[in-house]
Amino acid sequence: xxxxxxxxxxxxxxxxxxxxxxxxxxxxxxxxxxxxxxxxxxxxxxxxxxxxxxxxxxxxxxxxxxxxxxxxxxxxxxxxxxxxxxxxxxxxxxxxxxxxxxxxxxxxxxxxxxxxxxxxxxxxxxxxxxxxxxxxxxxxxxxxxxxxxxxxxxxxxxxxxxxxxxxxxxxxxxxxxxxxxxxxxxxxxxxxxxxxxxxxxxxxxxxxxxxxxxxxxxxxxxxxxxxxxxxxxxxxxxxxxxxxxxxx
Amino acid sequence: xxxxxxxxxxxxxxxxxxxxxxxxxxxxxxxxxxxxxxxxxxxxxxxxxxxxxxxxxxxxxxxxxxxxxxxxxxxxxxxxxxxxxxxxxxxxxxxxxxxxxxxxxxxxxxxxxxxxxxxxxxxxxxxxxxxxxxxxxxxxxxxxxxxxxxxxxxxxxxxxxxxxxxxxxxxxxxxxxxxxxxxxxxxxxxxxxxxxxxxxxxxxxxxxxxxxxxxxxxxxxxxxxxxxxxxxxxxxxxxxxxxxxxxx
DNA sequence: GGTGGAAAGTTAGCGGTGTTCAGATAACAC
DNA sequence: GTGTTATCTGAACACCGCTAACTTTCCACC
Numbered sequence: 001x002x003x004x005x006x007x008x009x010x011x012x013x014x015x016x017x018x019x020x021x022x023x024x025x026x027x028x029x030x031x032x033x034x035x036x037x038x039x040x041x042x043x044x045x046x047x048x049x050x051x052x053x054x055x056x057x058x059x060x061x062x063x064x065x066x067x068x069x070x071x072x073x074x075x076x077x078x079x080x081x082x083x084x085x086x087x088x089x090x091x092x093x094x095x096x097x098x099x100x101x102x103x104x105x106x107x108x109x110x111x112x113x114x115x116x117x118x119x120x121x122x123x124x125x126x127x128x129x130x131x132x133x134x135x136x137x138x139x140x141x142x143x144x145x146x147x148x149x150x151x152x153x154x155x156x157x158x159x160x161x162x163x164x165x166x167x168x169x170x171x172x173x174x175x176x177x178x179x180x181x182x183x184x185x186x187x188x189x190x191x192x193x194x195x196x197x198x199x200x201x202x203x204x205x206x207x208x209x210x211x212x213x214x215x216x217x218x219x220x221x222x223x224x225x226x227x228x229x230x231x232x233x234x235x236x237x238x239x240x241x242x243x244x245x246x247x248x
Numbered sequence: 249x250x251x252x253x254x255x256x257x258x259x260x261x262x263x264x265x266x267x268x269x270x271x272x273x274x275x276x277x278x279x280x281x282x283x284x285x286x287x288x289x290x291x292x293x294x295x296x297x298x299x300x301x302x303x304x305x306x307x308x309x310x311x312x313x314x315x316x317x318x319x320x321x322x323x324x325x326x327x328x329x330x331x332x333x334x335x336x337x338x339x340x341x342x343x344x345x346x347x348x349x350x351x352x353x354x355x356x357x358x359x360x361x362x363x364x365x366x367x368x369x370x371x372x373x374x375x376x377x378x379x380x381x382x383x384x385x386x387x388x389x390x391x392x393x394x395x396x397x398x399x400x401x402x403x404x405x406x407x408x409x410x411x412x413x414x415x416x417x418x419x420x421x422x423x424x425x426x427x428x429x430x431x432x433x434x435x436x437x438x439x440x441x442x443x444x445x446x447x448x449x450x451x452x453x454x455x456x457x458x459x460x461x462x463x464x465x466x467x468x469x470x471x472x473x474x475x476x477x478x479x480x481x482x483x484x485x486x487x488x489x490x491x492x493x494x495x496x
Numbered sequence: 497g498g499t500g501g502a503a504a505g506t507t508a509g510c511g512g513t514g515t516t517c518a519g520a521t522a523a524c525a526c
Numbered sequence: 527g528t529g530t531t532a533t534c535t536g537a538a539c540a541c542c543g544c545t546a547a548c549t550t551t552c553c554a555c556c
Binding site for chain 1: 288289345367372383384387404409411420425427428431441449452453454456460461462468476478480
Binding site for chain 4: 015016017019059
């Protein structure tokens with residue numbers, strides 16, 4: 001008749017010798033589940049996680065130094081999925097340029113499918129960030145950022161994109177779709193256009209921009225001058241919609 | 249004589265009848281100051297604000313229904329400055345297209361100058377968002393978003409940008425620079441390229457993309473096809489210096 | 497000058513949070 | 527059985543947002 005103060009349904013069996021790490025895994029799963037089900041970071045308190053696991057709060061500190069570390073660790077397996085999103089989006093698509101666009105769309109979809117982890121990793125302050133304090137090399141090797149860079153390189157080698165630092169090009173692409181993802185998450189009630197259209201239009205814009213930026217020679221001003229000169233002139237007061245014009 | 253438990257240096261003189269709103273203003277200023285000085289939202293507790301003002305915590309609830317409302321109210325005057333950032337950036341620049349680019353750069357600068365307010369308004373969950381639940385019309389009239397749309401319209405009228413929903417075009421521009429701003433804020437330790445270059449390259453890319461997107465006729469696929477056909481072909485093997493060493 | 501009334505602020509406290517540390521307990525080797 | 531020790535708990539600290547009930551101060555009016 002032990003008086004259980006731990007407020008839980010099924011009081012965990014204590015782990016066997018050497019199996020202490022089992023609890024660690026259970027804590028992570030409980031955290032991930034709580035994040036996904038509540039969709040609210042505030043609902044994921046140390047006490048709530050402990051209760052779900054069937055253990056008392058201090059036990060968590062045997063496996064994680066503090067709450068932030070727990071959250072970071074819980075987001076890691078979620079983010080491992082991002083690579084899968086990318087792979088599936090690119091499946092069977094040969095053009096590297098098209099693949100980059102599809103990866104962008106997939107990034108937004110991933111963010112919307114994993115809002116809280118995305119928030120934790122990309123939208124909250126983190127002093128000593130595990131993911132982000134990696135060296136550039138590690139970052140490319142261990143995160144989903146690597147495939148993006150690789151695809152940029154392929155596009156360059158195929159002559160679709162002009163030469164340029166592939167890492168920085170990939171960053172620009174990432175930054176762009178990150179704007180979409182983070183705004184859709186933080187401002188869901190904003191009067192956005194239909195999401196699919198919004199994402200497509202944006203990705204299209206960025207893709208075209210990159211094309212021109214890397215292929216037209218000269219300074220930024222030169223590029224603009226060239227494009228303004230080359231593109232068909234549009235009449236000033238156009239009424240509405242995409243008016244088809246006499247192409248030259 | 250009076251035993252003061254309120255932990256503060258100079259015990260405020262009580263406001264006179266009808267001057268209760270003076271405290272409200274002081275609370276707002278204390279909140280803004282605390283946010284700016286600590287640069288840490290966690291440091292801005294109701295108790296901390298109250299102490300800074302020289303008052304006890306419950307007094308704050310005489311002027312703000314809850315903490316979130318206080319934070320929102322504190323961010324409002326800060327964000328009023330965004331319009332000034334835009335105006336200064338555009339000062340004396342005639343080309344609407346160029347102005348749009350400068351506004352983008354100014355947006356990032358504003359975010360970096362006001363990190364915590366930017367975080368609060370744009371990077372944290374807010375169920376019933378004051379700013380974001382406005383009607384599109386109010387939004388354009390009362391926020392800095394209006395001038396952006398206006399500039400897009402001017403660019404269209406000048407024949408620089410093709411016709412299209414100016415509001416959606418402005419959104420795309422906003423989304424883009426928002427990606428830059430939010431990532432620079434949330435990941436300051438990431439190995440970014442020099443910020444100025446990063447921002448310029450990104451804004452240039454988006455600008456060129458928008459140019460093409462709105463001026464080249466046809467579907468998205470058509471636009472890509474047109475540009476791939478029209479732009480100078482680039483040699484496949486890019487020269488040294490730009491090739492990332494993924495394996496070497 | 498006294499006095500009632502209301503505005504302006506305070507005291508005390510509730511239930512919650514992340515975190516710490518000394519102690520209890522259960523699993524194993526012998 | 528006994529001792530060791532990995533594993534986990536009880537109790538507590540300092541802080542949080544927030545509330546209800548109370549006190550103080552100011553002011554208009556008689």
